[in-house]
Amino acid sequence: MWIGIAIIFFVWLLWQFVLGYPEARVECKNLVAREQHILAKSAEAFFPEGGSLPSAAEAGVVQYLDQMFSQLPKQQKILIRLLFFLIEHGPLIFGPLKARTTRLSHEARIRYFRSWEESSIYFRRLAFLSLRSLVTIGYFSSQSVETALMSEKKL
Amino acid sequence: MSLSVSQPNVLEFKDYQGELSDTADMIVVGSGPGGAVVAKELSELGHDVILVEEGPPFRPNDFTPDAGASMCRLYREAGMRAARGKSMFPTMQAIALGGGSVVNSAIAVRPPDWVFEKWSETSGISLDMTKLSRNFQRVEDFLGIEKTNNDALHERNLLFKQGCDALGISSEPCPRNVKKCKASGECFSGCRAGAKQSTDVSYVPAAIRHGARVYTSVRAEEVVIKNRRATEIFGHVVEPFTGKVGYAVRLKARKAIILAAGCMATPQILMRSKGASGPSGHVGQNLQFHPGGALMGIWPHEINPWVGATQGYHSLEYLKQGYKLEVLWAPASLLVTRFPGFGHQYKKQLERLKHMAPFDGIVAATRSKGSLRLRGKSWDPDLRYELHPEDQKDIHKALISIAEIMWASGAESIIPGIHGMPPEITKDEMHVLVNHKFEINQTTTTCNHAFGTTRMGNDSTKSVVDHSGRCHHLDNLYITDSGVIPMSPAVNPMLSIMALADRASHLIHESMN
Numbered sequence: 001m002w003i004g005i006a007i008i009f010f011v012w013l014l015w016q017f018v019l020g021y022p023e024a025r026v027e028c029k030n031l032v033a034r035e036q037h038i039l040a041k042s043a044e045a046f047f048p049e050g051g052s053l054p055s056a057a058e059a060g061v062v063q064y065l066d067q068m069f070s071q072l073p074k075q076q077k078i079l080i081r082l083l084f085f086l087i088e089h090g091p092l093i094f095g096p097l098k099a100r101t102t103r104l105s106h107e108a109r110i111r112y113f114r115s116w117e118e119s120s121i122y123f124r125r126l127a128f129l130s131l132r133s134l135v136t137i138g139y140f141s142s143q144s145v146e147t148a149l150m151s152e153k154k155l
Numbered sequence: 156m157s158l159s160v161s162q163p164n165v166l167e168f169k170d171y172q173g174e175l176s177d178t179a180d181m182i183v184v185g186s187g188p189g190g191a192v193v194a195k196e197l198s199e200l201g202h203d204v205i206l207v208e209e210g211p212p213f214r215p216n217d218f219t220p221d222a223g224a225s226m227c228r229l230y231r232e233a234g235m236r237a238a239r240g241k242s243m244f245p246t247m248q249a250i251a252l253g254g255g256s257v258v259n260s261a262i263a264v265r266p267p268d269w270v271f272e273k274w275s276e277t278s279g280i281s282l283d284m285t286k287l288s289r290n291f292q293r294v295e296d297f298l299g300i301e302k303t304n305n306d307a308l309h310e311r312n313l314l315f316k317q318g319c320d321a322l323g324i325s326s327e328p329c330p331r332n333v334k335k336c337k338a339s340g341e342c343f344s345g346c347r348a349g350a351k352q353s354t355d356v357s358y359v360p361a362a363i364r365h366g367a368r369v370y371t372s373v374r375a376e377e378v379v380i381k382n383r384r385a386t387e388i389f390g391h392v393v394e395p396f397t398g399k400v401g402y403a404v405r406l407k408a409r410k411a412i413i414l415a416a417g418c419m420a421t422p423q424i425l426m427r428s429k430g431a432s433g434p435s436g437h438v439g440q441n442l443q444f445h446p447g448g449a450l451m452g453i454w455p456h457e458i459n460p461w462v463g464a465t466q467g468y469h470s471l472e473y474l475k476q477g478y479k480l481e482v483l484w485a486p487a488s489l490l491v492t493r494f495p496g497f498g499h500q501y502k503k504q505l506e507r508l509k510h511m512a513p514f515d516g517i518v519a520a521t522r523s524k525g526s527l528r529l530r531g532k533s534w535d536p537d538l539r540y541e542l543h544p545e546d547q548k549d550i551h552k553a554l555i556s557i558a559e560i561m562w563a564s565g566a567e568s569i570i571p572g573i574h575g576m577p578p579e580i581t582k583d584e585m586h587v588l589v590n591h592k593f594e595i596n597q598t599t600t601t602c603n604h605a606f607g608t609t610r611m612g613n614d615s616t617k618s619v620v621d622h623s624g625r626c627h628h629l630d631n632l633y634i635t636d637s638g639v640i641p642m643s644p645a646v647n648p649m650l651s652i653m654a655l656a657d658r659a660s661h662l663i664h665e666s667m668n
Contacts, residue, residue, distance in 0.1 A: 048498045053505060064223065071227035073398060075535065076235050110497050117495075118574075122596045125574060126243060129599070133492045137223045140488035149508050150461050150487065 016092065016100060028066040035081070036062055038088045041102045043135045045109050052148065059142035061135055068138070083130055090116070094124070164363055168211060168372040171392045171402050175370065178407040179205040181663075182388055183415060184375040184424070186210075187254020188652040189636035190415030191354035191362065192294065196660030197413075198365035202667070205406055206367050207388070209374040209416070210250035211395035212355060213257065218345030222486035225344035228396055229258055231419075231535065238525055238538035242596035244446065246538070247603055248419055251345075252371050253355030255417070255649070259603075260342040260466040261331040261351050262481075262647040263300045265291055267474060270645050278641040279613030280622045290654040295330075297361075298352045300650070303328035307336040309463030311512040314454065315482045316468050318564030324556075326470040329481070332357070333464075340484040342465035373404050374534070378412055378632060380430040385412040385632035410667050411631040413624075415656065418442070418608040418638035419536055422527050425609070425619075425626075433628040437619050439536075441610050442525035443643060444602035446542060446595075448550045449483055449515035451490065451570040452561035453507060453579075460484060460512045470560075474519075474645045477546070478553040480560065483515040493572030493599065495579070504570075511570075514560060516553025517604065519643040520546040527608055540602065542595050550600065551593040558588055573598045604648050609638035623662035624655075635659045 021034045028036055043056030056062075069077065086093075088101050091112060101109060116128035139145055166175075179202075183194045186208040194206040219225060226234030231248045238244040249258045265284075274282045284291075294300075303312070308328065319326035337348035349356070363369060377389040387408060392401035414421045422439040425431045432438045461484065469481040484490075490513055494504040525540035558569055562582045570579050571588060574597040580587055612618025615627035618641075624633040635656040637648055644651045 045497055046501055048502075051499055051502050053502045068223040068227060071224070071396060072233050073535075075533070076233050079235070113497060122242070129492060133489065136492050137226075137486075137488045140486070140491075141221050141223060149505060150459075 017089070020103070027063055030069040031062070031066045035084050036066070037102050038084045039065060039135070041109065042087065042113075042131055043138070045106070045113055046132060046135050047139055048106075054142060054144050054148070056135065056139060059139050059145050061138035064138040064141045065134060080134070083127060086127055087131055164366075164368045165212070166370050168392065168395055168401075171372075174402045175373070175392065175404045176406070177205060177368070178409065179203045179368070180408070180410040181205070181413060182207065182406050182408045183413045184388065185254060185415035185417060185420070185636060186252050186354060186359055186369070187249070187415065187417060187636065188256050188354060188649050189417075189656045190413070191253070191256075191358035192653050192656035193413050193415060193635050193660045193663075194362040194367050195358045195365070196657060197664065198362045198367040200660070200664045202410065202664070204362060204367040206359065206362060206369045207373045207375050207390070207406065208252050208254075208369065208371045209393055209420075210252055210254070211372055212252040213345055215345075215347050215349040218341070218347045220341050220344050220347070220486065222344065222488045225486070229345060236535065236538070238442075238444070238540035238602060240525070240540040240542060242542070242600060244444065244540055244600055244602040246444065246601070246605055248417060248605070251355070252359065252369075253353040256332075256353035257345055257351075257355060258343055259647070259649060261333050261353075262329045262466055262469070263295070263298065263332045263650040264330050264469075264646045266644040266646050266651055267471070269475070270643075274641045278611050278618065280611060287654055287658065290657040291650065293657055294650060294653040298332040298357055299334060300330050300332050302330050303333075303464050303467040304336065307338040307464040308467045309338055310458045311460045311463045311484065312467035312482050314452075314458065314512055314564040315470075315514055315560060318560035318562075319470050319472075321563035322559060324470055324472045324560070326468055326472070329464070329466055329469050331464070336464055338463050340461050340463055340465050343485050370404070375414075375416065375424055376427060378414070378424060378428040378431050380428065380629065380632070383628070383630045385431070385629060388412060408631075411633060411663060413633045413635055413663070415634070415636040417636050418605050419527060419538075420534070421634055421636055421638050422608045423529060423534060423536055426529055431626070431629070431632065433615075433619065433626060435616055435619060435627065437610065437617065439527040439608050441607040442527050442538065442540065442605065443523065443607040444520060444525070444540060445517040445604035445643065446520050446523070446546065446550060446600045446602050447515050447517040448554050448598060448600055449513045449572075450554055450557050450561065451493070451511050451513045451572065452566040453511050453568045453570065454565055455510070455567050457509045458512050459509050461487065471646070473553070473556060476552070477521070477549040478516050478518045478556070479646055480514065480516050480553065480556055483513045494570060514557045516550065516557055518546055518549045518553060519645050520549070521643050522546050542600075547593065547595050550595070551591075554593075555589055558585060571598075604637075606637040606640040606648060607642070609634045610641050611639040612641060623666065624659040625666075633659060633663055
């Protein structure tokens with residue numbers, strides 16, 4: 001019986017942490033498929049399609065951060081990878097949902113992120129701010145975003 | 156006056172073809188405000204000088220306003236360095252020829268006289284403005300420091316002045332080391348206009364003209380001490396941006412070694428050098444910052460805040476109360492992360508960016524203390540910082556003053572970016588900010604002026620260096636970076652660091668003769 005439980009637990013671990021991610025985007029060289037997917041879904045929550053400004057996908061947030069990732073020191077790469085892991089599996093740790101972030105519906109993901117933004121736990125707010133900073137840096141790197149927001153910018 | 160890196164006495168990473176060994180009268184480590192001044196002055200006084208810098212040189216064309224790329228290329232730990240305490244305090248240190256002067260907003264302001272009285276009390280060294288005035292004047296003249304030109308101010312800076320005027324608060328255009336500012340607001344990512352007179356385009360070329368040799372991409376790692384004398388430096392060539400360690404470097408000093416690698420790197424070099432730290436136990440201790448907080452105001456008319464000098468106006472009204480108020484600009488992507496909301500709400504906030512302007516306050520924080528420790532073999536230190544509750548109150552007071560200036564200049568609302576407060580407040584809701592039980596971990600508090608880790612003093616049991624910057628227990632090892640500052644200069648520290656370095660240069664010269 002214990003072997004059966006162990007196998008079920010192992011399959012559950014695989015299902016939660018490893019399986020089910022879409023294939024890697026060919027243009028990304030540094031972030032693995034799982035990380036790209038986490039980043040894309042997070043970026044979509046911050047900058048969805050619609051409105052006068054481009055979406056995260058249109059702004060090329062994932063591609064930009066993939067490229068930026070290659071320039072980071074080793075320590076910062078580790079920290080960012082840990083951040084992705086924490087954000088992705090936060091629902092398992094903090095609840096109340098028991099699915100990883102990328103499997104949540106868009107609305108549930110927004111609620112989940114809002115719980116991080118408004119958390120009474122400083123560490124969660126800090127993690128949220130770190131994620132949002134990364135995504136926003138990627139978003140603003142897009143020429144189309146800069147043109148839309150800062151039309152007067154000239155040197 | 157620009158640095159020509161094709162000169163034979165300036166080596167870049169690509170120029171190193173094997174182990175490097177050289178000898179000079181003086182080895183100066185670090186090319187920021189502390190080191191570049193010393194290198195120029197000592198070479199001008201006839202000494203044979205080698206200037207060592209871990210970072211690479213940047214030309215105006217190398218800079219980009221893109222925040223991510225700038226952080227990765229120009230800042231240590233890709234701009235993600237932070238001191239730990241009750242909150243995480245981001246603190247950004249440059250890695251470039253010119254050090255912090257390449258990425259600061261070029262504010263070059265003298266501290267008020269009472270700061271020197273406090274320094275004298277703390278250090279036991281007579282450091283009054285009448286004695287230091289000559290050093291300040293020399294630096295100001297050399298860099299051509301002048302108050303921000305009207306043409307460079309633009310609406311964001313003028314709103315600050317308008318608010319201060321309406322409240323009867325003193326304010327002035329910031330004195331800066333800038334020539335022909337293009338008002339691009341890009342100081343923190345490097346000046347693409349080549350207007351900022353950072354040390355890489357001012358003091359370092361002057362040192363070269365007087366015969367100094369400059370080795371960039373070289374990290375000084377250890378000072379060799381023999382019989383109370385610093386004799387040579389061991390280090391390595393380090394590849395720019397990747398940090399990969401290359402050829403060994405050995406530089407011998409006939410007369411003296413001057414460490415000016417910044418108050419984060421100099422203590423690490425001392426700690427890794429046998430016999431260099433001395434018995435005081437104060438190397439890496441007494442780490443101090445100017446913690447800063449900011450608010451984002453929203454006005455009914457278009458401001459286009461990205462236009463105008465990065466920090467063109469400030470108020471010294473509240474220095475004695477412990478804080479200084481300034482106009483601010485930084486890469487927009489970093490400023491907007493405090494905007495509330497998600498998705499379309501977040502995007503709608505961004506659409507209002509052209510109506511916004513951030514003002515900030517920096518706090519002297521004289522009661523707060525931190526420390527620096529080695530982190531294994533890494534050159535990224537472990538930083539701790541505990542903000543004193545009274546200094547925390549000063550940050551809150553500074554934020555309230557900023558809000559009042561914003562209201563007085565016609566702001567219709569403010570985004571406080573403080574956890575536990577509404578995402579946006581109007582003037583009628585000002586009491587919410589005033590009465591808020593402010594805690595430091597409710598907002599992002601940056602700590603970009605760092606000093607004190609090798610502080611100056613008469614008492615060798617409570618300080619690291621003496622009045623000339625010489626390490627108490629050694630005959631010829633000097634420190635001339637922000638680490639020697641005994642306590643807060645109350646204002647942006649660059650000019651004070653340079654004036655103290657100018658003073659130290661002449662004291663070193665005298666002691667050598």
